[in-house]
Amino acid sequence: MALKPLPLPLPLHELASKDDLHRWLAHLLLCTLSNGKRMIPDTKWIALPNNLGAFFHLLTHLHRVGFPSHWLGDFLQFVMSDTLFCDVEPYDGHLPVPLSEIDRRIPRRKVDLGGWQAELEVILALVADAVPFSVGTPPDFATIEDIMRFECDVSLIPGAECNIGKAHALIFFDPSQDYHPVGVINNLPAVLNGSSRMNARFQIFLGQNIIDLYQKNAVSWKISRKWHEKMKAEDWSMMVFRSDIRSPVNYYSNLPDFCRAMGGEYRGIAKAAT
Numbered sequence: 001m002a003l004k005p006l007p008l009p010l011p012l013h014e015l016a017s018k019d020d021l022h023r024w025l026a027h028l029l030l031c032t033l034s035n036g037k038r039m040i041p042d043t044k045w046i047a048l049p050n051n052l053g054a055f056f057h058l059l060t061h062l063h064r065v066g067f068p069s070h071w072l073g074d075f076l077q078f079v080m081s082d083t084l085f086c087d088v089e090p091y092d093g094h095l096p097v098p099l100s101e102i103d104r105r106i107p108r109r110k111v112d113l114g115g116w117q118a119e120l121e122v123i124l125a126l127v128a129d130a131v132p133f134s135v136g137t138p139p140d141f142a143t144i145e146d147i148m149r150f151e152c153d154v155s156l157i158p159g160a161e162c163n164i165g166k167a168h169a170l171i172f173f174d175p176s177q178d179y180h181p182v183g184v185i186n187n188l189p190a191v192l193n194g195s196s197r198m199n200a201r202f203q204i205f206l207g208q209n210i211i212d213l214y215q216k217n218a219v220s221w222k223i224s225r226k227w228h229e230k231m232k233a234e235d236w237s238m239m240v241f242r243s244d245i246r247s248p249v250n251y252y253s254n255l256p257d258f259c260r261a262m263g264g265e266y267r268g269i270a271k272a273a274t
Contacts, residue, residue, distance in 0.1 A: 008064050008065055008066065009064060009065060009066030010065060010066040011066065012066060012068070014066075015065070015066055015067060018071050021062075021067060021071060021075075022071075022074075022075050022086070023086060023087070023088060025059075025075050026075075026084060026086035026088055026111075027086070027088040027090075028055070028058075029055060029079065030086075030088065030089060030090040030111065030192055031090045031091060031097075032050045032051065032052065032054075032055055032206070033090065033113075033116060033188065033192065033204075033206070034090040034092070034188035034189050034192060035048045035090075035095075035243050035244055036048070036090075036091045036092065036093060036094065036095040036096075036097055037092070037093065037094050037095065037244075037245070037246070038094070038095055038244045038245050039094050039095070046095045046096055046244075047167070047244075048095075048167070048243070048244060049167065051169075051206035051207040052116070052119055052120060052123055052206055052207060053123060053207045056123055056124075056127060056131070059072050059075075059076060059131065059133075060130075060131055060132060063132045063133065069132050069133040069134075070133065072132075072133045073133030073134055073135055076133065076135050077135050077136060079113060079120065080120060080121075080124060080135055080137065081136075082112070082113045082114055082117065083110070084110065084111050084113060085108055085109065085110050085111070086108065086109075086111060087105045087106055087107065087108040087109075088104070088105065088106065089106055089189060089192070089193065090188070090189055090192065092189045109193065109194070110194060111192050111193065111194065112191060112192055112193070112194040113192075115184075115191060115202050115203060115204055116203070116204055116206075117203070118172070118203040118205070118223060118224065118227040119203070119204070119205045119206065119207065121141065121142050121224050121227070122142070122147055122222050122223060122224060123207075124137070124141075125141070125142040125143055125144050125146065125147055125224065126144055126147060126222075128144075140226065142224035142225070142226060142227075146224045146225045146226065147222050147223070147224055147225075148222065148223060148224070148225055148228060149209055149220055149221070149222050150220060150221060150222075150223065150228065151209075151210070151218055151219070151220035152218065152219065152220075152238065153217055153218050154213065154217055154218065154219055154240055154250040154251075155217070155250055155251045156213060156217065156249060156250050156251075157248060157249060157250060157251060160247070160248070160249040160250070167242050167243050167244040168208065168211055168213075168219075168240055168241070168242060168243065168249070169185075169204055169205060169206045169240070169241055169242075169243045170204065170205040170208060170219065170221060170238055170239070170240055170241075171184060171185060171202055171203070171204050171205075171238070171239050171241060172202060172203045172204075172205070172231055172236050172237070172238050173201060173202040173203075173236060173237060173238075173239070174201040174202070174234055174235075174236050174237075175235070175236070175237045176234075176235070177201045181202065181237075181239050181241075181248070182241075182246075182247075182248060184202055185204075185241050185243075185246045185248075186246050188246075203227070203231075205221050205223075206243065207221075208220065208221050209221055209222055211240075213240070213249065213250075219240055
């Protein structure tokens with residue numbers, strides 16, 4: 001048996017309908033934001049390394065497959081404006097995902113993507129000139145010149161599992177609120193369903209610029225100037241967590257109190273909270 005790539009693009013009549021495409025993309029997006037749970041102990045580790053950067057890459061590939069650019073642009077517009085409605089939800093059980101999830105539907109409702117807007121803004125600002133579809137953005141939306149890189153030191157929790165490089169995420173949060181960040185990461189399906197009171201005061205970054213939890217004990221990320229200034233002014237904190245087991249791996253770190261320029265970018269120094 002020989003495998004060979006199909007000629008692309010495919011004719012439109014061979015592709016899924018716009019509604020089916022949007023439903024599939026919505027399900028994939030939600031399952032990227034909220035992974036199924038890994039069994040502990042688990043002799044069969046199931047890696048789920050996708051993040052929002054990979055999702056944008058998929059949208060670009062689907063245009064090469066033959067899906068119209070305005071279908072893809074319409075979906076991304078719903079995501080960026082936090083106006084996405086769908087009848088699917090992320091799988092919240094233990095991995096692997098059962099086949100019954102393929103056809104499972106729930107009543108159509110708006111999903112809450114507010115907790116991922118900071119990273120979505122960074123990605124779109126960086127790739128806006130390269131994606132083959134257009135997305136409307138507000139006047140104060142970040143441009144590529146507004147994107148900054150920060151790095152902070154982290155203090156690991158003794159015994160924390162952090163040797164899986166593709167399963168880390170960052171959560172930035174307002175510690176003055178009456179909820180715990182671990183409560184957020186353990187209830188992401190409820191957050192996405194809009195049935196949680198924890199939505200407005202946190203931002204999750206699934207992708208990092210660099211993460212080194214063994215030698216440098218440091219993590220770096222990209223963020224827009226506007227979001228960084230908001231977090232700094234409101235004294236937000238940051239925590240690294242494992243997205244597959246929904247467990248923190250470091251003590252909370254305060255956002256940088258000062259920054260120094262490094263080749264046009266910035267390095268922030270954060271101390272572990274006491």
